[in-house]
Amino acid sequence: MAIRDTxxxxxxxxxxxxxxxxxxxxxxxxxxxxxxxxxVGWLVWxxxxxxxxxxxxxxxxxxxxxxxxxxxxxTDFKLVEYEPGVGTYGRIFxxxxxxxxxxxxxxxxxxxxxxxxxxxxxxxxxWLVARLALAYVELVRNTPLLLQIIFWYVGVFSILPxxxxxxxxxxxxxxxxxxxxxxxxxxxIPGDLFWMTITxxxxxxxAVVFLKRWAHKRQDNTGQQFPTFTASLALxxxxxxxxxxxxxxxxxxxxxxxxxxxxVGGAALPPAFLALxxxxxxxxxxxxxxxxxxxxxxxxxxxxxxxLAIGLRPGRAMALIIIPQAMRxxxxxxxSQWMNVVKNSSLAVAIGYSDVVALFMQTALNQAxxxxxxxxxxxxxxxxxxxxxxxxxxIYNKRxxxxxx
Amino acid sequence: MAIANGxxxxxxxxxxxxxxxIGWLHKNLFSSWINTILTLASLYIIYMVVMSMWTWGIAxxxxxxxxRRECFAISKDGACWAGVIIWLENIFxxxxxxxxxxxxxxxxxxxxxxxxxxxLPRVRDKIFIGLSTVFLxxxxxxxxxxxxxxxxxxxxxxxxxIVCLIGNTLHAAIGVFGDSSxxxxxxRVLGKAEASDSNQRNTLLTILAIAFVAVFLLQMGWTTKFxxxxxxxxxxxxxxxxxxxxxxxxxxxxxxxxxxRSKLPVIRVLSTSFIELFRSVxxxxxxxxxxxxxxxxxxxxxxxxxxxxxxxxxCLFSACYMAETVRAGLQAIPKGQYEAxxxxxxxxxxxxxxxxxxxxxxxxxxxxxxxxxxLLKDTTLVSIIGLFDxxxxxxxxxxxxxxxxxxKEPLIFGAMVFFIICFIMSKxxxxxxxxxxxxxxx
Numbered sequence: 001m002a003i004r005d006t007x008x009x010x011x012x013x014x015x016x017x018x019x020x021x022x023x024x025x026x027x028x029x030x031x032x033x034x035x036x037x038x039x040v041g042w043l044v045w046x047x048x049x050x051x052x053x054x055x056x057x058x059x060x061x062x063x064x065x066x067x068x069x070x071x072x073x074x075t076d077f078k079l080v081e082y083e084p085g086v087g088t089y090g091r092i093f094x095x096x097x098x099x100x101x102x103x104x105x106x107x108x109x110x111x112x113x114x115x116x117x118x119x120x121x122x123x124x125x126x127w128l129v130a131r132l133a134l135a136y137v138e139l140v141r142n143t144p145l146l147l148q149i150i151f152w153y154v155g156v157f158s159i160l161p162x163x164x165x166x167x168x169x170x171x172x173x174x175x176x177x178x179x180x181x182x183x184x185x186x187x188x189i190p191g192d193l194f195w196m197t198i199t200x201x202x203x204x205x206x207a208v209v210f211l212k213r214w215a216h217k218r219q220d221n222t223g224q225q226f227p228t229f230t231a232s233l234a235l236x237x238x239x240x241x242x243x244x245x246x247x248x249x250x251x252x253x254x255x256x257x258x259x260x261x262x263x264v265g266g267a268a269l270p271p272a273f274l275a276l277x278x279x280x281x282x283x284x285x286x287x288x289x290x291x292x293x294x295x296x297x298x299x300x301x302x303x304x305x306x307x308l309a310i311g312l313r314p315g316r317a318m319a320l321i322i323i324p325q326a327m328r329x330x331x332x333x334x335x336s337q338w339m340n341v342v343k344n345s346s347l348a349v350a351i352g353y354s355d356v357v358a359l360f361m362q363t364a365l366n367q368a369x370x371x372x373x374x375x376x377x378x379x380x381x382x383x384x385x386x387x388x389x390x391x392x393x394x395i396y397n398k399r400x401x402x403x404x405x
Numbered sequence: 406m407a408i409a410n411g412x413x414x415x416x417x418x419x420x421x422x423x424x425x426x427i428g429w430l431h432k433n434l435f436s437s438w439i440n441t442i443l444t445l446a447s448l449y450i451i452y453m454v455v456m457s458m459w460t461w462g463i464a465x466x467x468x469x470x471x472x473r474r475e476c477f478a479i480s481k482d483g484a485c486w487a488g489v490i491i492w493l494e495n496i497f498x499x500x501x502x503x504x505x506x507x508x509x510x511x512x513x514x515x516x517x518x519x520x521x522x523x524x525l526p527r528v529r530d531k532i533f534i535g536l537s538t539v540f541l542x543x544x545x546x547x548x549x550x551x552x553x554x555x556x557x558x559x560x561x562x563x564x565x566x567i568v569c570l571i572g573n574t575l576h577a578a579i580g581v582f583g584d585s586s587x588x589x590x591x592x593r594v595l596g597k598a599e600a601s602d603s604n605q606r607n608t609l610l611t612i613l614a615i616a617f618v619a620v621f622l623l624q625m626g627w628t629t630k631f632x633x634x635x636x637x638x639x640x641x642x643x644x645x646x647x648x649x650x651x652x653x654x655x656x657x658x659x660x661x662x663x664x665x666r667s668k669l670p671v672i673r674v675l676s677t678s679f680i681e682l683f684r685s686v687x688x689x690x691x692x693x694x695x696x697x698x699x700x701x702x703x704x705x706x707x708x709x710x711x712x713x714x715x716x717x718x719x720c721l722f723s724a725c726y727m728a729e730t731v732r733a734g735l736q737a738i739p740k741g742q743y744e745a746x747x748x749x750x751x752x753x754x755x756x757x758x759x760x761x762x763x764x765x766x767x768x769x770x771x772x773x774x775x776x777x778x779x780l781l782k783d784t785t786l787v788s789i790i791g792l793f794d795x796x797x798x799x800x801x802x803x804x805x806x807x808x809x810x811x812x813k814e815p816l817i818f819g820a821m822v823f824f825i826i827c828f829i830m831s832k833x834x835x836x837x838x839x840x841x842x843x844x845x846x847x
Contacts, residue, residue, distance in 0.1 A: 033671035040675055051701045126440045127433035128447045142827035143820045144782040146789075147796060151820070154803075154812040339685075346687035350789050361693055371697040379686045379694070386685030 051372065066370050067093070073363060075354040077270050092364050096356030097381055103276055103355065104342040110281035111341065112334070115288025122293045133289070140286035146347050149279040153351040157182075157271035163262055177256060177263060183274055184256035187267040191250030200243035201236070208232040272353035276345065284341050288334060295330035296322065328400045335393045342385050356381055462817075472807030488808040489818045496798050496818070499638015505552075505630060509641055512549045516542060519570055522577030529586050534573050539652050541566040550645070553631030564621040568613070634712045638793035640822070646712075646794070647784040650719040651777045657720065658727025663757065665732060676728075683725035688783055691718045692790050715787050723780050730772045734765035767841055774834035778827045795819060 055062055067090040074084040079098045082091050121133040140148070158180060161167060166179040176185035215226035244251070256266035299322050307317035349358040361378045365371060418424070434444045465483025467476045468490065476485035489496070498506055519538050522528045544562035548555055555563065576587035583590065588609055592598050597608055637645065664676030683691065695718035699709055709717075738761050746756035788797035799815040802808050 029669050033669050036669075036672050036675065047702045050704055051698075054701045054703075054705060057705060124443070125433070125436065126443050126447075128451075129443050132447050132450065138828060139824065142778075142824045142831065144785040144796070144823055146785045147799075147816060147819055147823065150796075150800070151813070151816045155816060158812075343687040346689045347786070347789075349689060357687070357689060357693070361690065365697065371701065375690070375694050375698055379682075379690055382686045382690065383682070387681075390685075 055372075060369060060371070062370070062372070064373055066368050066373070069368070071364065071367065073367060075359055077273060077354055089360075089364055089368060093356070093360050093377060096354065096359035099353070099359070100342070100345050100348075100355040100357075100381075101385075103273060103280070103348070103353070104345045107277055107280035107284065107341050107345065108338050110277070111284035111288055111337075114281060114285035115334075115337075116292055118285055118289035119292025119296070122289060123296060137286045137289050140283050141290075145279065145283045145344055146350060148283055149276060149347055149351060152279045153272060153275035157275045160271070163258070166258075166263075175253075175255060180271065181262065182268055182270040184263040184266050184268050186253045186255045189252040189254050191252060193247040193250040196247050197240050197244040197250070201240040204236050204239040207235055207239075211235070270353065272348065272351045275351055276348050276353050280341055280344060283344075284337055287340075288337050291330055291333040291337065292326075294333075295326040295328075298329040299325045331396055331400070332393060335389060335396075339386055339389050342389075343382065346382075473809065473811055484814050484817075485808075485811060486814055486818075488802055488805075488811045489814050492798070492802050492805075492808075492815070495639060495802075496795060496815075497640045499642055499793050499798060500636045501638065501641065502630070502632060502636065505632060508549045508552070508629065508632075512546045515545065515549075515570065519573060522573060522580070525577055525581050527584055528577045528580040530576070534577075537569045537573065541569050543649070543652075545570070549629075550637070551632055551634065552629035554628075560621065560624065564617055564624055567620045567624065568616050571616070634710060637712070639798045640795045642787075642792065643781070643784050643794040643796075646716055646719055646787060647777070647781045649716055650723045650780050650784070651773075653720045654723035654727040654776070654780070655773070657724030658729075658731045659762070661724060661728035662731035662735060665728065666735060680725045680728050683722055684729070688719075688722055689786050689789060691722050692786060694718070696790055711790075711792065715790070715792060719780070719784065719787075723776065726779075727773070727776055730769055730776055731765065733772070734769035735761065737768050738765050770841065771834040771838040774830055774837070778830050778834075781827065782823065795822070 068088050070085060071087055071089050071092050072084055075082070075092075075095060077099060078095045079102065080091070080095060081087075082095055118133050118136060121129050122137065124130045124133070160178060160180040163179050163181060166177040166184075168174060169176040169178055169183075169185075176183065178184075211231060212228055215228045219225055254265050254267075256263040256268070258264075303321055303325065304317060307321040308314070312320065345355055346357040348355040349362060352358065354363075356378055361374055365374045368374075420428075435441045461482065462484050465480045467479045467483060467485050467487050470476045470479065470485065470487035473485060473488065476487055494503070494506075498509055501509060516538075519534075519542055522534050523531055528534070541562065544559065545566040548559060548563050572587060579585050579587055579590050588605075589598075591612060592600070592605055592608065595608060597605055600608070661676050661680055664672045665680060667673045667676070692715060695714040696711065699714045699717070703709060742760055742764065743756060746760040751759065785794060785796040787794050788800065791797075793801065796819060799819045802815045803810055803812045
C-alpha cells in the first residue's frame with residue numbers, strides 16, 4: 001500500500017553561505033575576465049602607440065589613399081585591364097586577388113579529381129597498383145611543397161625549348177604551344193548569336209533536372225527504371241549542338257601565331273603559373289587521397305555486403321550506398337584541404353607568379369611602403385576566403401550530420 | 406554409412422592457389438583482365454621511372470668534378486652530384502665557421518643523449534626528463550651554438566643544464582642496468598638508505614649543490630668563439646627554427662585550447678579569434694608581417710634581429726595549429742572524466758592537469774608528431790624572406806659561379822633528406838598510434 005504523505009516537508013534551513021570574496025566562483029570569473037581583458041587591451045594599446053610613434057618618426061605615410069594612386073610597375077599576368085602608370089594600387093590588389101583565386105580554383109579542381117583517383121587506387125585489390133598509389137602519396141606528402149614548386153619551376157618549366165622550337169601540344173594542329181615562356185593556346189571568341197547556344201544549354205540543364213525527377217517518380221510508382229544518365233548526356237550535347245550549328249557556328253578561335261620572337265594572340269599562361277598549378281595539384285592530391293581512402297574505409301563493411309545481398313551490382317553499390325555515406329567523412333577534410341590550397345598558393349612568391357602576396361604584399365609594399373595597410377589587406381583577403389569556405393563547410397556538416405536518437 | 410573411429414583425419418594442407426607464389430600472383434595481380442591491364446601498366450610505369458632515375462642519377466652521373474662545365478664534359482645526360490657533394494657542409498651547416506662545427510654536432514649529440522632515456526625501458530621519472538629537456542636544454546644549446554661572452558644568468562642556466570644532463574644520464578643508466586633510481590643509489594652508497602626523510606633530502610640537496618658549484622667553477626674557464634646568427638644556416642637552421650617552434654607550440658597550444666573551451670566569454674572570444682586569425686592566413690603572410698611590422702611594434706631603439714622575428718612568427722603560427730590539435734584531444738575525453746574529477750573535489754587546474762590533460766596528451770601524440778613534420782616542411786618558407794635555411798642553401802648552389810644553373814640535383818637531394826626524416830617520423834607516429842591504442846582495444 002502506498003503511503004500518502006500528507007504532511008508538509010519540514011522547511012529546510014538554507015545553510016548560510018559564507019561569502020568569501022576571493023573564493024566565490026562568480027567573482028572569480030569576472031575577475032579573471034577583467035584581468036585578461038586588461039592585459040590584452042594594454043598589449044594592443046602598447047603595440048598601436050609604438051607603431052604610431054614609429055610611423056611618425058620614420059615619416060611613413062598612412063591611410064588608404066594609396067589605393068587610388070597610380071602604380072608604376074607592370075605585371076606579366078593579369079585578368080583585368082591594367083597599364084603601368086595609369087592603373088592604381090587598388091587595381092593591383094584586385095589583379096593579385098584574382099590571380100590567387102584563379103590558380104587556387106584550377107588547383108582545387110585538378111587536385112580533387114586526382115585525389116579521388118589516387119585514393120580509390122590506394123584501395124585497389126591489385127597489389128601493385130595499391131603500392132604504386134601509396135608510393136605517390138608518401139613521396140608528395142613527405143617533401144616540402146615549396147621545394148616541389150621550385151622543382152617544377154626551375155627543373156621542368158624553365159628548361160623547356162625556346163619559343164622557336166615550341167612544343168605543339170595539339171599534335172600539329174597549332175592550337176596550343178608550350179615553351180620556356182609558358183603555355184600559349186587558342187581562346188574562343190563568341191560571335192553575335194552565341195548567346196543562343198548558351199540559352200539552349202541552360203534549357204537542357206533545366207530539362208535534365210525535370211527528367212530526373214520524372215524518372216524517379218516513375219520508378220517509385222511502377223518500379224521501371226529509365227536510363228537517366230544516357231538520356232541526360234544526350235540532351236546536354238544534342239540540344240546546344242543543334243542550336244550551335246543552326247545559328248552558323250558563331251564561335252571564332254583566337255589562335256596563337258608566331259610573330260617575330262614571340263607568340264601573339266590566344267591566351268598565354270606564364271611558366272610560374274603552370275609550375276604552381278601542377279605542384280599544388282599534385283601535392284594536395286596526395287593529401288586528399290588519404291582523406292578519400294579514410295572516408296571509404298570508414299563505411300562499415302556490412303553496408304557493402306547488404307548492398308550486394310539485395311542484388312545491386314558492385315558499381316551501383318559503390319555509387320548508391322558506399323560513396324554517399326563516405327562523403328560524410330570525406331567532405332570536411334576535403335574542404336579544409338581546399339582551404340590549404342588557397343593558402344599554399346601564396347608560395348607563388350618564391351617563383352614570381354603575381355599572386356596577391358607577391359604583387360601586393362611584396363612588390364607594391366616595396367614601391368609604396370604602406371606596410372600596415374597592405375599586410376592588413378592581404379591578410380583580410382585570405383581570412384575572408386577561409387571564413388567563407390568554413391562557413392560553407394559548417395552548413396554542409398549541419399545538413400549531413402547523423403541524427404542521433 | 407559413416408564410420409566413426411575416433412581417429413582424427415590428418416590436416417590437409419591449404420590449397421596450392423592460396424599458398425604458392427603463383428597463387429598469390431593470380432589473386433593479387435591477375436584476377437581479372439582489368440587487373441591484368443592495370444598490373445602491366447604499373448609495371449611499365451615502374452620500369453620507366455626506375456630506369457630513367459638509374460641512368461640519369463647513378464649510371465651516367467658525375468660524382469667528382471671541379472665545376473659544372475667539367476660535369477658536362479664527362480657526361481652530358483647524367484646528374485652532376487659533384488656540386489652537391491662539394492656543397493654538402495654548406496647544406497647542413499650553412500656558413501657556420503668550419504673550425505667550430507663540432508659545437509653544432511655536440512649540441513645535436515647532447516640532445517640525443519638527453520632524450521634517449523625517454524625511449525629506454527625501466528627508466529623512471531620520464532616526465533622530469535622530458536620537462537628538463539624542454540626547459541634546460543635550450544640554454545645549453547644556445548650557448549653552444551652562439552658562444553661568446555656569457556652573462557651570469559646564462560652561466561647559471563648552462564651549469565644547471567650540465568648538472569641535469571649528467572644526472573639524467575646516470576639515472577637512466579642505473580634504471581636500465583640496476584632497475585633503481587639515482588637518488589636511491591646515491592643514498593645507498595652513502596649508507597643513508599635507512600635515514601629519515603629529511604636527512605635523505607638534505608643529503609641529496611647537498612650533493613646537488615656541490616655538483617652545481619663544481620660545474621659552475623669548471624665552466625667559468627670555458628670560452629668559445631662568438632658565432633653571429635647570420636652565419637647559421639642550412640639544415641641546422643631549419644632544425645633550430647622548427648625545434649623552437651614545436652617546443653613552444655605545445656604550451657602555447659594548450660593554453661589557447663583551454664581558453665577556447667573556457668566558460669568565460671571574454672577569454673573564449675579572445676582565444677578563438679586569435680586562433681582563427683592565424684589559421685586562416687598563410688604562413689608566408691605571417692612571416693612577411695613579422696619582418697615588416699614587428700620593427701614598427703617595438704619601442705624606438707629596440708631592434709629584433711630577423712631570426713628572432715621569424716622564430717616569433719613561427720611560434721605564434723604553430724601554437725595556433727597546435728591549439729586545434731589539443732582541442733581535438735580534449736574533445737575525445739568523455740564528459741564523465743570531467744564530472745568525476747569535479748566530484749572528488751578537484752578545481753579547474755587540478756581537473757585539467759591531473760585528469761584530463763594526461764589522457765588527452767596521450768591521444769594526441771601521433772598528431773603532435775604530424776604537426777612537427779608539417780612544421781619542419783613549412784620552415785622552408787623562411788628561405789623566401791632571405792634566411793639561408795636548407796632550401797636557401799640548396800638554391801644558392803645554382804648562384805655559385807662554378808655551379809651556375811645547377812638547379813635540379815640540389816633540389817632532388819633536399820627532397821631526399823626531407824623524405825627520409827619525415828618518412829621515419831610518420832612511420833614512428835603510426836607505430837605510436839598502434840602502441841598507445843593497444844590498451845583501448847583490449
